[in-house]
Amino acid sequence: MLSIGKLSGLTGVKVPTIRYYEQIGLLPRPERNDGGQRIYDNTSRERLNFIRHARELGFPLDDIRELLALSDDPAQSCEAIDAIAKRQLAEVEHRLVRLNALHKELERMVEQCTCGTVQTCRVIQVLGDHGLCGTDHRKMMLPDIDQECLK
Amino acid sequence: MLSIGKLSGLTGVKVPTIRYYEQIGLLPRPERNDGGQRIYDNTSRERLNFIRHARELGFPLDDIRELLALSDDPAQSCEAIDAIAKRQLAEVEHRLVRLNALHKELERMVEQCTCGTVQTCRVIQVLGDHGLCGTDHRKMMLPDIDQECLK
DNA sequence: GCTACATCCTCTAGTGGCTAGAGGTTCAAG
DNA sequence: CTTGAACCTCTAGCCACTAGAGGATGTAGC
Numbered sequence: 001m002l003s004i005g006k007l008s009g010l011t012g013v014k015v016p017t018i019r020y021y022e023q024i025g026l027l028p029r030p031e032r033n034d035g036g037q038r039i040y041d042n043t044s045r046e047r048l049n050f051i052r053h054a055r056e057l058g059f060p061l062d063d064i065r066e067l068l069a070l071s072d073d074p075a076q077s078c079e080a081i082d083a084i085a086k087r088q089l090a091e092v093e094h095r096l097v098r099l100n101a102l103h104k105e106l107e108r109m110v111e112q113c114t115c116g117t118v119q120t121c122r123v124i125q126v127l128g129d130h131g132l133c134g135t136d137h138r139k140m141m142l143p144d145i146d147q148e149c150l151k
Numbered sequence: 152m153l154s155i156g157k158l159s160g161l162t163g164v165k166v167p168t169i170r171y172y173e174q175i176g177l178l179p180r181p182e183r184n185d186g187g188q189r190i191y192d193n194t195s196r197e198r199l200n201f202i203r204h205a206r207e208l209g210f211p212l213d214d215i216r217e218l219l220a221l222s223d224d225p226a227q228s229c230e231a232i233d234a235i236a237k238r239q240l241a242e243v244e245h246r247l248v249r250l251n252a253l254h255k256e257l258e259r260m261v262e263q264c265t266c267g268t269v270q271t272c273r274v275i276q277v278l279g280d281h282g283l284c285g286t287d288h289r290k291m292m293l294p295d296i297d298q299e300c301l302k
Numbered sequence: 303g304c305t306a307c308a309t310c311c312t313c314t315a316g317t318g319g320c321t322a323g324a325g326g327t328t329c330a331a332g
Numbered sequence: 333c334t335t336g337a338a339c340c341t342c343t344a345g346c347c348a349c350t351a352g353a354g355g356a357t358g359t360a361g362c
Contacts (some may be wrong), residue, residue, distance in 0.1 A: 003329095005338060012295045015339085020320060035328045037339055050279045057260075057278075058253055061319070071275045078272035082264050085274045089257045096254055099247050102209055106240045109208075113233050121229035123236045124222045127208075154358095156309060166310085178354060188310055212348070247348045 002040040018048065025066055026051060059088055105133055118125045153191040169199065175204060177216055202215045210239055 021027040025149040263273040
């Protein structure tokens with residue numbers, strides 16, 4: 001019914017990404033035509049829409065894999081699904097807190113810059129000396145820089 | 152003066168990360184003792200603190216590299232530095248807007264889940280059909296999922 | 303001096319979620 | 333029948349690390 005390009009256009013997921021999802025087993029291997037090209041139906045399209053929407057909401061692919069598996073069994077309780085969604089919500093909230101702290105600090109730093117010489121540059125001073133920070137963003141991410149939260 | 156482990160302890164930057172920074176030219180190659188082990192002084196320590204602090208504020212390593220280069224010339228105007236900081240601020244603000252939208256949507260989704268069966272699960276329904284979304288988070292990120300903002 | 307054992311060294315490979323490109327095949331329109 | 337877009341597979345690259353193998357060195361106690 002649908003070539004990979006058409007599917008891409010309909011879902012907004014790029015062609016190489018669709019092939020990647022197939023490769024990692026997130027999408028089932030579709031049928032092929034005589035020339036060996038992939039052909040998709042509406043089921044694939046729905047599945048891909050689901051994946052895309054979940055990605056937009058920041059779910060990692062592993063969670064999406066699990067959500068897809070769970071959604072294939074409509075009679076089951078949705079507790080597990082709910083748990084994944086709540087975990088993602090907590091994750092996003094955590095990132096928001098962190099990002100707000102970064103924002104505050106960056107704003108303060110930029111505001112204080114009077115744009116003179118490097119010697120007196122507030123940005124350089126603040127970066128070099130954490131003591132000049134207004135907020136205690138460091139405490140929030142010790143012991144290590146929480147890379148996930150910076151994202 | 153300082154072994155790599157001591158430097159790591161003092162700055163909060165992990166040992167392999169320090170070596171990685173050296174490898175990519177962010178930190179200069181330090182002297183070595185007779186056994187070939189790295190020895191650092193306070194200059195390295197300050198530089199590494201600078202890097203760490205900038206990383207905490209979300210600056211990419213390439214920007215940090217530039218900031219370090221600029222800060223080495225104290226008489227120059229700090230315009231370029233200011234520009235980098237402002238760019239980073241804008242970046243963080245962009246992420247905040249996006250993350251807030253995600254948060255709203257996730258919260259709505261989780262709230263609406265009555266925790267019945269998968270069949271009636273609001274989470275699955277919403278993920279499968281963007282029309283059920285409250286906010287128009289999709290419009291904000293078209294044409295592609297803006298991965299940088301999800302971070 | 304000897305024995306543990308922590309710390310150090312280099313090197314390679316893996317993470318997530320794609321993206322880019324090479325080098326070739328197939329399809330659809332005119 | 334030709335042209336050119338779209339498709340195929342495969343490998344490598346992105347960021348900023350992190351993990352682990354396999355071995356060398358440093359240090360503390362006896």
